[in-house]
Amino acid sequence: MIDGKVAVAVVGCGGMGGGHAVAISTGSGQALWMTDGSKGRELAPGDTDLKTKMVLAGTYDVKEERQEWARNQGFHTYDSFEQILEDPQVDVVLVATPNDSHKDLSIRAMQAGKNVLCEKPVMMNSKDLEDVLEVAKETGKVFYPRQNRRWDKDYLIMKKLYEEKTLGDIFHIESRYHGSRGIPGDWRGVKAQGGGMMFDWGVHLLDRLVMMIPEKIKTVYAKMTHVTNDEVDDGFIMQMTFESGLTATVEVGTCNFITLPHWYLCGTKGTAEIKDFRDPGHMVILRSWEDKDATPILMGEGLSKTMAPRNEDTMDDLPLPDITYDRNQLYSNVCDVVQGKAEQIVKNEEALRILRLMEAALESDAKGVAVQFE
Numbered sequence: 123m124i125d126g127k128v129a130v131a132v133v134g135c136g137g138m139g140g141g142h143a144v145a146i147s148t149g150s151g152q153a154l155w156m157t158d159g160s161k162g163r164e165l166a167p168g169d170t171d172l173k174t175k176m177v178l179a180g181t182y183d184v185k186e187e188r189q190e191w192a193r194n195q196g197f198h199t200y201d202s203f204e205q206i207l208e209d210p211q212v213d214v215v216l217v218a219t220p221n222d223s224h225k226d227l228s229i230r231a232m233q234a235g236k237n238v239l240c241e242k243p244v245m246m247n248s249k250d251l252e253d254v255l256e257v258a259k260e261t262g263k264v265f266y267p268r269q270n271r272r273w274d275k276d277y278l279i280m281k282k283l284y285e286e287k288t289l290g291d292i293f294h295i296e297s298r299y300h301g302s303r304g305i306p307g308d309w310r311g312v313k314a315q316g317g318g319m320m321f322d323w324g325v326h327l328l329d330r331l332v333m334m335i336p337e338k339i340k341t342v343y344a345k346m347t348h349v350t351n352d353e354v355d356d357g358f359i360m361q362m363t364f365e366s367g368l369t370a371t372v373e374v375g376t377c378n379f380i381t382l383p384h385w386y387l388c389g390t391k392g393t394a395e396i397k398d399f400r401d402p403g404h405m406v407i408l409r410s411w412e413d414k415d416a417t418p419i420l421m422g423e424g425l426s427k428t429m430a431p432r433n434e435d436t437m438d439d440l441p442l443p444d445i446t447y448d449r450n451q452l453y454s455n456v457c458d459v460v461q462g463k464a465e466q467i468v469k470n471e472e473a474l475r476i477l478r479l480m481e482a483a484l485e486s487d488a489k490g491v492a493v494q495f496e
């Protein structure tokens with residue numbers, strides 16, 4: 123502890139680790155103060171001011187240029203990972219290195235008496251996470267998966283629509299990210315380091331989806347794409363069928379110059395859509411199924427009544443509900459958990475389920491068939 127606050131040391135001070143260092147040291151929780159020196163967003167109503175709970179003890183990176191970057195920001199830098207482990211003030215080691223090093227660093231940190239906040243995907247496979255959780259049990263230390271996109275506002279709004287049945291009963295959900303830059307040319311293109319878009323983005327999209335739908339997943343069918351990269355997947359399309367019959371499509375693409383919506387939620391009374399990060403989204407809600415207003419129209423070279431667009435006066439086109447919440451709840455919860463004041467919001471069993479779900483997707487892709495999941 124430092125001044126009564128939870129002290130965090132970041133190992134791996136690259137894009138994300140540097141972001142954590144900024145987020146914690148400014149107290150804003152926003153990882154935006156990057157190479158151009160800009161300091162990121164202010165705290166919003168509802169956000170925990172992290173300065174009241176946690177403090178950055180320092181950072182360590184194997185690359186000297188990242189050590190220098192950290193020093194230039196005014197952060198304390200450790201000379202080695204061992205030096206972090208030897209620092210009695212450090213409560214939490216935040217692991218933000220490439221995926222293949224998470225296991226070793228997490229185990230060593232817990233065995234040295236430190237709690238661990240580990241970046242996603244926490245491990246390379248579910249067996250590795252089981253091993254790590256065994257060490258957490260033996261040492262009595264906290265292992266906390268950083269599955270942070272459960273706090274994305276677009277997701278929380280969709281979850282609210284789902285839970286409140288605003289669109290009636292949801293029968294199909296699409297969740298996707300489409301980019302057009304290929305995959306980054308770093309370790310994300312290296313299989314042995316846990317590269318590929320299933321590990322990078324799939325983990326987020328799947329985590330959000332299964333937290334929204336509290337049901338067993340019956341079947342999984344997935345096709346990984348290799349448009350711009352042979353070694354690892356540069357995207358995927360995954361279909362899931364839940365116990366109730368609800369279906370979901372989860373998709374990541376990195377060669378999409380025209381993008382499909384981030385969210386597409388289909389209910390028995392309405393449909394909602396959010397196109398991208400800048401789009402506030404909207405929903406269209408039917409006034410009554412009795413009001414069919416069907417007039418055949420010419421579509422292409424044929425007539426159709428079924429596919430004719432509805433008259434606008436039979437439905438309402440509405441903005442999505444706004445929500446206020448604590449964007450820093452994950453960091454805040456980590457502080458509370460290591461002090462024994464709260465349960466983990468992101469549970470290890472949830473992280474394990476996501477790793478198993480990703481494994482089911484890879485199995486489906488390899489075999490070319492749908493696989494049974496739960």
Ligand SMILES: NC(=O)c1ccc[n+]([C@@H]2O[C@H](COP(=O)([O-])OP(=O)(O)OC[C@H]3O[C@@H](n4cnc5c(N)ncnc54)[C@H](O)[C@@H]3O)[C@@H](O)[C@H]2O)c1
Pocket residue numbers: 133134135136137138139182183184185188203217218219220221223241242243268270308309322
């Ligand atoms: N949760 C999120 O939203 C989010 C976003 C981006 C990245 N991540 C995750 O964060 C992790 C890091 O990703 P990144 O984008 O910052 O990668 P990066 O390549 O930008 O940074 C990784 C850094 O770790 C350093 N490093 C490697 N091995 C090390 C070791 N043994 N000890 C100390 N430093 C070491 C590298 O030199 C590099 O600077 C990955 O697991 C990634 O999936 C999470």
